[in-house]
Amino acid sequence: MIKKCTTLLTAIIPDEEKEEWSATEVSQKLEIPIQTVHRLLSSLTECGFVYKNNETKKFRLGLNLIQLGLxxxxxxxxxxxxxxxxxxxxxxxxxxxxxxxxxxxxxxxxxxxxxxxxxxxxxxxxxxxxxxxxxxxxxxxxxxxxxxxxxxxxxxxxxxxxxxxxxxxxxxxxxxxxxxxxxxxxxxxxxxxxxxxxxxxxxxxxxxxxxxxxxxxxxxxxxxxxxxxxxxxxxxxxxxxxxxxxxxx
Structure with missing residues (x-):
């Protein structure tokens, strides 16, 4: 579980071209079932490690991760x-x-x-x-x-x-x-x-x-x-x- 979470968080690190990812994009990138991705994203969002944009329905790294990094x-x-x-x-x-x-x-x-x-x-x-x-x-x-x-x-x-x-x-x-x-x-x-x-x-x-x-x-x-x-x-x-x-x- 922890390994999957860290893999997911690493996968949505922002770059010059992309800041947010949909669950489908994450699933395809990591080759993980979409149901598993939704479950992981939901848990990480609750913890503040992932932020969900309610307008685009896409995800990005949350502020809690930034605070840990600082x-x-x-x-x-x-x-x-x-x-x-x-x-x-x-x-x-x-x-x-x-x-x-x-x-x-x-x-x-x-x-x-x-x-x-x-x-x-x-x-x-x-x-x-x-x-x-x-x-x-x-x-x-x-x-x-x-x-x-x-x-x-x-x-x-x-x-x-x-x-x-x-x-x-x-x-x-x-x-x-x-x-x-x-x-x-x-x-x-x-x-x-x-x-x-x-x-x-x-x-x-x-x-x-x-x-x-x-x-x-x-x-x-x-x-x-x-x-x-x-x-x-x-x-x-x-x-x-x-x-x-x-x-x-």
Whole structure:
């Protein structure tokens, strides 16, 4: 079923000559029975992956596919644009730097730059943790659209990840006000993490950059660390086409 759907979606990708296809045309192109094509098109239309033009009775790719494509594009662009800036941040601060992206109710660690080449990361690449935990995830949750944030919080409450909603919402409000999230002992005792949000050209939060420091280093260089993390997040956002980073407000 999934294979047939992906084959069908590939078959109706627009080109210079054609933007819409009838069910008969799809059936002939893929050599699939017309009844099967109608069933697949109906299901894909319900999901928003295919759009039916009621005037022509023809089909084209739907907006949901475009949104999925933009999400993948954003993640790829984030990683490519962020890496040199992460390296520069590590060089300036002599601290390790992490890059996290949101996916569903979770944050996914997709890369890090270590201040010490011999240092072994305690968080493996690909690690998933709830968006309600730690600076790197909370800062993304704080900047999500209200409707999206409420849906995520409700979902996290339903699975027992949020015990005090009012406290968390108050914390998220303060994070958005300051443009930064700070957490301690998140992954290791005595480690402070400072995170700022990264935005796409659509002003959507697509990632966070996070600096990890010891308590001692943090107390010594707090202002500089916060300033450099904010600056790095703003620079990456600008690389992604965000003219005015929300993190500065």
């Amino acid at each position: 999400s993948v594009r954003d993640n790829l662009l984030v990683h490519k644009g962020a890496l040199p800036i992460m390296k520069n941040l590590t060089k300036k601060t002599e601290q390790s730097v992490y890059l996290t992206v949101p996916e569903g109710n979770e944050g996914v660690l997709i890369d890090f730059v270590s201040a010490d080449p011999l240092y072994k990361i305690s968080e493996p690449i690909g690690r998933r943790t709830p968006l309600c935990t730690g600076a790197s995830k909370k800062v993304m949750l704080a900047y999500m659209k209200l409707k999206t944030r409420k849906q995520i919080l409700q979902s996290l409450m339903n699975i027992g990840q949020v015990s005090n909603l009012n406290k968390l919402e108050y914390e998220l409000k303060n994070i958005k006000k300051s443009g930064i999230a700070i957490s301690s002992d998140e992954t290791a005792k005595g480690i402070i993490k400072i995170a700022a949000p990264i935005f796409s050209s659509e002003y959507k939060v697509v990632a966070s950059i996070c600096l990890a420091s010891s308590n001692r280093k943090y107390l010594e260089h707090k202002k500089m660390f916060i300033s450099e993390v904010k600056s790095a997040a703003k620079e990456i956002s600008e690389e992604l086409g965000c003219i005015e980073s929300h993190s500065v407000h």
